[in-house]
Amino acid sequence: MQSMQLHLVDYVILVSYFVFVLGIGAALRRFVKTGNDFFLSGRAIPAWITGLAFISANLGAQEVIGMGASGAKYGIMTSHFYWVGAIPAMVFVGIFMMPFYYGSKARSVPEYLKLRFDEKTRGLNAISFTVMTVFSSGVSMYALAKLFGILLGWNFNFSIIISGVIVLIYIFMGGLTSAIYNEVLQFFLIVLGFLPLVLLGLKDVGGWQGLQTKLTIVATTPPNHFAPGAWSESWSNMGSASANPMGVDWFGMVMGLGFVLSFGYWCTDFLVVQRAMAANSMSAARRTPLIAAVPKMFFPFLVILPGMIAIALTYAGGASGFALPRKEGGVFDYDMAIPMMLAHYFPSGMLGLGLTALMASFMSGMAGNVTAFNTVLTYDIYQSYVNPNKSDAHYLWMGRMATIFGIGLSVAAAYVAAKFNNIMDLLQLVFAFVNAPLFATFLLGMFWRRTTGHGAFFGLLAGTAAAALHHGLTIPAGALTLIKGGWLLGGANPLHTYPSEMAQNFWTAIFAWTTCFVATIVISFLTRQKKSEAELKGLVYSLTPRIREEGVPWYKSPALLGVVVLLAAIILNIIFW
Amino acid sequence: MQLDIRLPIGGMFSLFGLILIVYGALSPSGIYGKSLGININLWWGVILLGFGVVMLLLAWKASPKKQP
Numbered sequence: 001m002q003s004m005q006l007h008l009v010d011y012v013i014l015v016s017y018f019v020f021v022l023g024i025g026a027a028l029r030r031f032v033k034t035g036n037d038f039f040l041s042g043r044a045i046p047a048w049i050t051g052l053a054f055i056s057a058n059l060g061a062q063e064v065i066g067m068g069a070s071g072a073k074y075g076i077m078t079s080h081f082y083w084v085g086a087i088p089a090m091v092f093v094g095i096f097m098m099p100f101y102y103g104s105k106a107r108s109v110p111e112y113l114k115l116r117f118d119e120k121t122r123g124l125n126a127i128s129f130t131v132m133t134v135f136s137s138g139v140s141m142y143a144l145a146k147l148f149g150i151l152l153g154w155n156f157n158f159s160i161i162i163s164g165v166i167v168l169i170y171i172f173m174g175g176l177t178s179a180i181y182n183e184v185l186q187f188f189l190i191v192l193g194f195l196p197l198v199l200l201g202l203k204d205v206g207g208w209q210g211l212q213t214k215l216t217i218v219a220t221t222p223p224n225h226f227a228p229g230a231w232s233e234s235w236s237n238m239g240s241a242s243a244n245p246m247g248v249d250w251f252g253m254v255m256g257l258g259f260v261l262s263f264g265y266w267c268t269d270f271l272v273v274q275r276a277m278a279a280n281s282m283s284a285a286r287r288t289p290l291i292a293a294v295p296k297m298f299f300p301f302l303v304i305l306p307g308m309i310a311i312a313l314t315y316a317g318g319a320s321g322f323a324l325p326r327k328e329g330g331v332f333d334y335d336m337a338i339p340m341m342l343a344h345y346f347p348s349g350m351l352g353l354g355l356t357a358l359m360a361s362f363m364s365g366m367a368g369n370v371t372a373f374n375t376v377l378t379y380d381i382y383q384s385y386v387n388p389n390k391s392d393a394h395y396l397w398m399g400r401m402a403t404i405f406g407i408g409l410s411v412a413a414a415y416v417a418a419k420f421n422n423i424m425d426l427l428q429l430v431f432a433f434v435n436a437p438l439f440a441t442f443l444l445g446m447f448w449r450r451t452t453g454h455g456a457f458f459g460l461l462a463g464t465a466a467a468a469l470h471h472g473l474t475i476p477a478g479a480l481t482l483i484k485g486g487w488l489l490g491g492a493n494p495l496h497t498y499p500s501e502m503a504q505n506f507w508t509a510i511f512a513w514t515t516c517f518v519a520t521i522v523i524s525f526l527t528r529q530k531k532s533e534a535e536l537k538g539l540v541y542s543l544t545p546r547i548r549e550e551g552v553p554w555y556k557s558p559a560l561l562g563v564v565v566l567l568a569a570i571i572l573n574i575i576f577w
Numbered sequence: 578m579q580l581d582i583r584l585p586i587g588g589m590f591s592l593f594g595l596i597l598i599v600y601g602a603l604s605p606s607g608i609y610g611k612s613l614g615i616n617i618n619l620w621w622g623v624i625l626l627g628f629g630v631v632m633l634l635l636a637w638k639a640s641p642k643k644q645p
Contacts (some may be wrong), residue, residue, distance in 0.1 A: 009600045013593060020589045024580075031579040047584055181582050188586060192628065197622050200612055347608040349600045349618035353593060 010352025018166055020185065020362070025170030025178045035395045038175035039375045040107060045177070047284035049184055051291030054181035054275040055299075060140050060189060060365015064303055064358065065147070068338035071300075071307025072324065074246045075215060075231030076576055078307075081299040087293050087569040089121060089266035091562040092287040097267055098276055099547055102285040103538050106156040109270040110380040112268050116445045116539045118453030118530070119384075124460065126380035128434045128547045130373055130534040132459075134406060135427055136370035138413020144362040144481055145414065151339055151355070160414055167367050170406045171374070172400055173254055181344040183275075186360035187463075187525060191295070193357025194302050197338075200345045202307040203318075213404055214312035219245075221315060231308065235577045241563045245476075247500025256506025260513040265423070271372040282547060284559040293565045303338070310337040325338040331534050366410065374402035408534050433471070437463020437516030444520050449533075455524030463516025470511040476501040581639060587632030594626025 008129055032038050064168045070078040106112040110129065114122035145159035151294075170178045204212045216228035224230075230237050230244055237243045238250040248256075267288070268273060276288035313322040324343050327333045342354040382388075387398075417424045437465055444451040472488030474496045479485055486494050498504040537543045554560065601619030609616050 009596065012596060016589070016592060016596075020585055024585050027580050045581075177579075181580070181585070184582055185586055185589065188590070188628075192590070192625060196617060200615070200617065203613060207589050220617065251626075345612055347604070347611050347618065348610070348620060353597070353621075 004355075005348075005540070006152060007348040010355065011347075012357065013352035014356050015103065017189070021166060021170055021182055024181050024185070025173040028174030028178045028181065031177070032173070032175050032396075033491065035392045035399060037177070037376075038396050038399045039144040039378065040120045041175070041177040043278060045180060045278050047279055047287040047291055048274045049180060049290040050279045050284065051242065052099070052187045052295070053180040053183040054094075054272055054288050054292035054404075055296050056190075056315065056364045057179075057185040057271055057275060057368030058365075059187070059299075059361055060136075060368070062140070062143075063191070064194075064301075064361045065143065065335055065338060067303040068299075068307035068310075068341075069334035069354075071304035071419075072311040072332070072334045072337040073307075074244075075218075075311075076234045076300075077244060077246050077309055079234050079572075079576065080257060082296060082300050083569045084254060084571050085262040086266060086296055087565060088258065089262040090264065090289040090293040091294065091566055093267040093273070094276075094286050094293075095558050097442070097446060097561045097577065098286045098289070100539055100543065101273055102277060102279070103544065103547075107307060107379050109273055109378050110266060110376055112171060112539070113445075113456070114380075114384075115237045116531075116536070117456040121441075121453055121457045121460070122380060122384075125438075126276075126376050126384075126456065128431070130376050131398050132431045132434075133271065133369040133373040133376075134409045135424070135431075137366045137373070137406070137410040137414050139417055139424060139428075140365045140369070141360055141410055141414040142185075142417040144359070146418075147339060150336075151343070151511060158420070160411055163366065164407050164411050167363055167370060168403060169366060171370055171403050175473075176274070176371050176375075176470045180275060180278060180366045182367060183364045186364040187295075188575055189360045190357045190364075191302065193353050193360075194338075196350060197341055197345055197354065198305050198309075201306055201341060204345075204463065205309055205312055209311060213423065214316045215308065218311055218315045219520075225405050231311070231402055232576075236571065236577060241503055246502055247498075248503045248506060250508045252503050252510070257507045259504070260436060260439065260509040261442075264435055264437075264509070265515075268438045268442050272370050273367050274375065281560065283552045283556065284375050287556065287561060290558060290561040290565055293569075297524075297565070298570055306341045307334070307337040310341050324556060370403060370406045370410070371407040374399050375407070377402045422483065429471070429483060432505070432508070433464045433467035433512065436512035440513050440517040440520060444517065445540070447541045448524075449536055449542055450524055450529060451520060452524045452527045453530050453531075454527040455520045455522075458523050459516045459520030462519035463512045466515035467508050467512035471504070474498060474504060474507075476504040484536075581636045583632045583636035587629045587634075587636060589627045589629070591629030591633065593631075594622045594624070594629055597625060599620030 036042050065503060067081065101112060104112055104115055106115055110122045110126035112565065113125050139162055141163055144163055146157045148154040148159045149156055170182060202208070202211065203212055212232045215231035218224065218229055219226040219230040224245070226243065227237055227246060238253065241249045267464055276285045279285040279288050310322065310324055314324040325333045325336050325340065342351065346354050376396055383395060436461055441456050441464060445456060469488070471485050473486070473494060475486040475494045476484055476498045484501060498507065512526050533543055597618045600620055601616050604618065606616070
């Protein structure tokens with residue numbers, strides 16, 4: 001693959017971006033005086049900023065590169081990750097869960113678990129979360145270094161160091177505020193950097209109509225034997241798993257992705273919830289995910305469409321001269337869809353902007369992980385188990401140390417990822433097992449006051465075990481390695497063979513969630529509730545007074561905003577049915 | 578608020594817009610075969626500059642000039 005040729009103008013844009021990012025950190029430094037400022041932005045940020053940071057923190061490498069890749073591989077069905085797998089959960093967390101997160105004055109999601117349940121549930125969540133965030137940010141770093149190595153011929157160590165050091169400096173100086181401000185900057189950069197790519201690509205293929213026509217070739221050229229609309233219709237081919245390129249049916253998709261995985265991520269992951277917790281009022285905290293949902297809804301056009309255009313042009317061949325590169329063995333290297341599109345359409349100048357946007361997406365994902373990591377490490381592990389009862393200044397210092405520590409571990413994780421790819425796959429699998437049942441715990445904790453600490457803790461363990469068991473006893477079609485499933489079988493026939501890896505993942509999540517839900521209820525009935533009603537006030541739905549938002553105009557009402565967002569998502573689903 | 582986020586956003590995009598406009602005006606038209614014959618640097622530069630200036634104006638309007 002030929003690498004891109006960057007000119008001076010491209011470097012000027014990239015370096016100016018770094019200057020602005022660091023400048024924001026430097027400008028915020030003098031406002032960080034207490035732990036509250038560093039970890040929670042002093043709870044003083046308006047909703048539109050926390051809202052944009054909310055999606056930007058999630059807009060890491062996996063999002064831009066991964067969704068572009070899925071767009072090429074599966075077509076418009078990838079939009080289910082947004083219109084089904086994100087929007088409903090974002091509305092739910094804003095309207096129903098934020099009152100407990102924000103209202104409880106907990107400083108982190110694990111701390112909420114301690115207030116609501118007990119120490120061991122918090123410990124379990126805090127430890128699994130910190131390990132997970134470090135590895136995600138390490139994987140993000142690794143992906144960045146690998147990509148910039150392929151595209152620009154940059155040295156692997158150089159890419160790791162430059163991205164790590166910049167994120168470190170701006171978080172070290174300005175804490176969460178700095179991360180949030182930079183995420184907003186990164187949000188606009190990603191939108192304004194990729195939008196011209198989509199416009200040029202669409203113009204090239206003859207608009208949506210032209211793209212649809214070209215995608216019928218993709219869907220019907222062997223080895224693909226799908227209905228002509230398989231790449232351009234999101235729901236029409238979901239009646240059975242074999243009728244669509246994703247290999248999932250509508251039930252597995254709606255329950256597995258739309259309910260378990262999506263709610264588990266958007267409603268319980270401190271990485272995103274932390275942004276809403278930094279908002280300046282309860283109303284702003286509740287509006288944060290709802291405001292975030294508006295651009296989120298339109299992201300498929302920004303990140304999935306280029307992938308679809310890439311695959312359409314590859315199959316159409318001819319004048320455009322665009323072809324998706326292939327890996328050894330002849331399968332498409334889908335991850336290169338967006339980077340190759342950038343190289344194909346952008347002349348120098350715009351190329352600098354596009355690559356800077358790509359860099360921004362990696363950095364925002366990394367920074368999101370690091371700020372969530374330093375908060376949980378400082379408050380939920382260091383203050384709770386290692387060194388309690390110190391001054392606020394001490395914990396502020398610890399937060400800065402945790403930032404250095406977190407980046408250092410991420411760098412180490414990036415090198416581990418570079419050397420042992422399988423270890424990363426294995427870890428991601430384990431995290432999937434740990435995360436899948438989590439939403440059952442929160443749902444019961446927030447809406448059923450009888451849920452006990454023992455119930456929550458052992459329910460979570462049971463759910464994780466169920467996920468591992470399900471994954472160990474079933475396989476996706478065509479699995480070659482045990483990491484894909486079936487590792488408990490010892491050569492015996494699997495209990496079930498799923499049509500695709502994605503279908504297996506969705507069902508693993510469904511089993512884990514259901515097990516956790518049932519086990520938590522059963523164990524809660526068998527154990528005594530140790531928390532008094534007074535202790536649970538503000539943490540559980542039935543014991544919390546309804547919020548009356550005074551002085552908030554009607555158009556800022558979270559419920560209204562939530563309904564509008566849901567309606568819009570339904571309309572998008574219907575348009576691209 | 579401590580620092581109006583619209584200032585750095587407006588500043589950065591105005592700068593990027595100006596860079597792209599100047600580069601677009603000076604660069605040979607041959608490089609725009611890639612972008613379907615459109616001088617994308619010039620046009621997108623104008624859009625970025627417009628966005629940046631609007632952000633700066635909003636920040637300027639909200640700046641606490643008459644604080645008691």
